[in-house]
Amino acid sequence: MLSQEKIARINELSKKAKEGTLTEREAKERSALRKEYLESFRxxxxxxxxxxxxxxxxxxxxxxxxxxxxxxxRKLN
Incomplete structure (x- = not known):
């Protein structure tokens, strides 16, 4: 599972996005973190x-x- 720090960062960036103060660099970071989170969840x-x-x-x-x-x-491997 994703670390608590990364989840907190996703939440922080999402809050900034709702406020409309998200930079392009932060948007890319948020997208990468979300992708990592979804892969971990799946x-x-x-x-x-x-x-x-x-x-x-x-x-x-x-x-x-x-x-x-x-x-x-899985048993065979």
Whole structure:
């Protein structure tokens, strides 16, 4: 996950953007930080989903085949 300092900087730059005082350099920095944040979030979400096991009310494993395939692939590596 992204460091607290980087998240704070994203928030700071977003606040400046709302106030209309964001420079072009700061806008580029904000864009790069947002991209880094989204990549980190997606990686974390992907890892979470790949480790999920879905069970119905009757206790049957109903994990989607695509997720099961990813889990099997990870076991082999």
């Amino acid at each position: 990686k974390s979400m992907r890892t979470t989903i790949e480790n999920v096991k879905v069970v119905d009310e009757e206790g049957n494993d109903v994990t989607p085949a695509k997720v099961k395939a990813l889990q099997e692939k």
